[in-house]
Amino acid sequence: MKFSCKKEDICAAIGNVSKAVSVKSTITALEGIRIKLSYTVLELTGYDLELGIRSTIEAVSEDCGEFVVNARLFSEITRKMSDEILTFETDEMLNIRITGAVTEYCISAMSAEEYPDLPEVSDEHRFLVPQDQLKSMINQTAHAVSLNENKPVMTGALFDITEDGNFNMVTSDGYRLALRTEHIDTAEVHRFVVPARTLSEVSRLLKEDAKAPCGIYNNFKHIVFELGEITVFSRLLEGDFHNYRASIPPDKRTEVIVRTRELVNCLERCALLINEKNKAPVRCVFENGTVKVSCKTGIGSISDTIPVDLSGDAVTIGFNNKFMLDALRASECDKLRIHLSGGNRVVKIIPPEGDSFVFLVMPVDLKY
Amino acid sequence: MKFSCKKEDICAAIGNVSKAVSVKSTITALEGIRIKLSYTVLELTGYDLELGIRSTIEAVSEDCGEFVVNARLFSEITRKMSDEILTFETDEMLNIRITGAVTEYCISAMSAEEYPDLPEVSDEHRFLVPQDQLKSMINQTAHAVSLNENKPVMTGALFDITEDGNFNMVTSDGYRLALRTEHIDTAEVHRFVVPARTLSEVSRLLKEDAKAPCGIYNNFKHIVFELGEITVFSRLLEGDFHNYRASIPPDKRTEVIVRTRELVNCLERCALLINEKNKAPVRCVFENGTVKVSCKTGIGSISDTIPVDLSGDAVTIGFNNKFMLDALRASECDKLRIHLSGGNRVVKIIPPEGDSFVFLVMPVDLKY
Incomplete structure (x- = not known):
């Protein structure tokens, strides 16, 4: 399996997906990034079973295949290479050779067999929010998230989309509350709670000046955020969220x-x-x-x-x-x-x- | 005791002397900065018995006196005040009132009685080195300082001023050596070893673009660096420094x-x-x-x-x-x-x- 891609592209993708990679896991593969090649499409994934981030870039290749590679090392090596185009080549022993014009690294990869699949979520009930608006909503409510693990549902933010098309994002730790509202174009009612960590990673990936929409959909167990070539998957939190309207x-x-x-x-x-x-x-x-x-x-x-x-x-x-x-x-x-x-x-x-x-x-x- | 001074001046002076303040000491006074007022001269001192830094600024006052104040708190408070001129007033209980136009802090000070005096060193055998040159000499030799405390003399830099007016600064950890040489205007021979930590603080205080000279003098136990309103005092290291000439x-x-x-x-x-x-x-x-x-x-x-x-x-x-x-x-x-x-x-x-x-x-x- 052999492919080439722009250094800039793969470094950006590694940076984006790395935040969802486990620092320490009983499944060693989760400490790595999964690299999946389908001819000219290279898909990078970080997933710690709670949060998954997938990013897609262009590659030059005539092969298909996949492997998992240590996230930290792979990130450092690709960043330190001095060439604009990098070539990656794996052998049957899962050694990857990473080459530029004169520099040649050789490191070990892992099989992707042990790597878990991201959750499957139908995008039937999808709604759109402009990226800059979503970023601002997350940033304005992050401070009031509860840190108390005794009531896990309060460690996230409630997404409360009402019949009148208001998208309310709400956080509360019992001593304070933050509510941010935007009008969106949907006739459907949604109500679910997204972990604060997911939102902080989504906020990092959202561009402050991008009016382009972020697509959001869920299946009551998982939520998906679509941001161009980047897709974020996350578990939802279960439980009854504080009745915020009564406290205002x-x-x-x-x-x-x-x-x-x-x-x-x-x-x-x-x-x-x-x-x-x-x-x-x-x-x-x-x-x-x-x-x-x-x-x-x-x-x-x-x-x-x-x-x-x-x-x-x-x-x-x-x-x-x-x-x-x-x-x-x-x-x-x-x-x-x-x-x-x-x-x-x-x-x-x-x-x-x-x-x-x-x-x-x-x-x-x-x-x- | 009451005095006023520019916020900018006292903040800079606190920043300069803070690096010589003990983080933790059996003598509580050493965790503070000594403030000594003589009418219009305000002297701030940090001293942990190894390294001492003294900085002098102008004040408006008709009083004399001294006190010691917790370095971290005093630094944060003066920095956060929004006024250009700050007024400090102590009472007989050693409470200090720090005031601007509308903000008023009141914190406790300590008596300066327990605060040790800086070493007395005669400046008879003083020599001068341009500040930018001294900074470069320290920066170029810092990497080869030994971290092995078994031979303390090697954890510093040798100042070897020879008859021909060469100022050699030398560090070595046994596996590597750094020697930096400048010609200076002195006929005297000096040879002593300055702790690396002292040099790193002196380097921080030296300006990269300042041709103004730094005065250096010693009494074989202590060394003094004079940098305008700032004076640095340090113990010297004892022992036989590696014979560096033989290894080149x-x-x-x-x-x-x-x-x-x-x-x-x-x-x-x-x-x-x-x-x-x-x-x-x-x-x-x-x-x-x-x-x-x-x-x-x-x-x-x-x-x-x-x-x-x-x-x-x-x-x-x-x-x-x-x-x-x-x-x-x-x-x-x-x-x-x-x-x-x-x-x-x-x-x-x-x-x-x-x-x-x-x-x-x-x-x-x-x-x-």
């Missing part, structure tokens, strides 16, 4: 408009005094066109003031500094609206205009 | 001129097949205007060829790939001369012209 407060007693960067800077200054041993909520007093932020731990104390646009009642509220920082950083907005309903009610963060996202942060009791 | 071969049987980048690329490709478990020397055959490089380990094999200018006998030689790579990377030259005297004799690497450095690498027996 419908009204507010105070509305605050704040410059995101100013509040982030202020909370980052508070963060210096907070660590595992020295915990304390950040105290915010919203009144008279300012928010007074303060915090006191075993390390020291800080007080700071920033101007805001405020309408409604004055509010004193405490919250977990990291949760608020995560939400502000995920907002992708220069300004934000913060809705408050009192010192013991959930904080609601929304864009200055529209309703593309809602972030909720639970308040924390202030002891002083 | 005076002649050669083969001279090779090679493009550094090409040989580095080639050896980096070999490096992919070598690790702790899979060791093997790199085999080089110098003949007929080329060097054929090959290597074979449990991971796989490689063969590669690069063109060279060769005069003299053909040579087949093996060496430790990392040692050769370190030397080539430290050369700072586009081309290099390699002098060989046979397959079992030390490899000598020198610049294409002149004799500013000599790197030696011992050969390794080839089993095939």
